[in-house]
Amino acid sequence: MEQKTFILIHGSWHSAWNWHRVSPLLEKAGHRVLAIDLPGMGRDKTPIQDVKFEKTIQFICNLVDSQDGKVILVGHSKNGIMISQVAEYRPDKIEKLIYLAAYLIPNGKTQREYSVQDVHGWLKPYVTLHDQSQSTTLQHEIYMEGLYHDCDPSIAEMAKVILSHEPIESGMATLHLTDSNFGRVPRFYIECTEDRAVTPFIQQKMYTETPCQKVYSMDTSHSPFFSKPHELVSIFLDIAAQ
Secondary structure, three states: OOOOEEEEEOOOOOOHHHHOOOHHHHHHOOOEEEEEOOOOOOOOOOOHHHOOHHHHHHHHHHHHHOOOOOEEEEEEHHHHHHHHHHHHHOHHHEEEEEEEOOOOOOOOOOHHHHHOOOOOOOOHHHEEEEOOOOEEEEOHHHHHHHHOOOOOHHHHHHHHHHOOOEEOHHHHOOOOOOOOOHHHOOEEEEEEOOOOOOOHHHHHHHHHHOOOOEEEEEOOOOOHHHHOHHHHHHHHHHHHOO
16 A cells, blocks of 8 residues: 555544554554644643634644645544544545544534534533633543543543643534535544444434445444554554555
8 A cells, every 4th residue: 555644633632642552553554644732732832722723723734735645634533523624625635534433513513513412421521611711621530431441541540641621612613614625525434332422322423414435333432542553543544545
């Protein structure tokens, strides 16, 4: 297989750390990998109150523009919204979109509109709202059971010192997508059938409403990049080969 460039986008409260077991496997298979911290997240020092959806989209677009050739964009969890909007703005630079237990939202809708329908998710009672910074954090006591129940306990312990604030505004941002741009970028969905954060119900609803080229299933929590990295990478490689 020819060398591909993967850009890996983490989900809420997380960072590039998500991908530390995945990136070496993709690189070993001969591909380039960019696992990034979104603005205000991880090691990025943008003040969380200054993080806005459109600025984050432009940040990713600039990264895409800086690459030779096309890229494969991977979005996890909430930040499926990011890869969709980037595909609208840069359809000719994106080879494929991969949604990993991610929000796949249609034109004119917001991530929040779908999140509120996911009434059986485990996380909502443990989300703390910070009005002054217009951000949220996730309480430590739900990390293991809500996010990492099939992972090594050390992951939850690391998360206690790595996870950070999440800006609220992006969840209320309306996606602007067209068939002529976003619609022509091939998209693939990886559902996590034991997910307690973005439940199988809402995952299935989203990929049914916005059909993908193919849907893959993993019997994992919300975090297969930690619990089953080899299996996840094999799916990435299968998608890349298509």
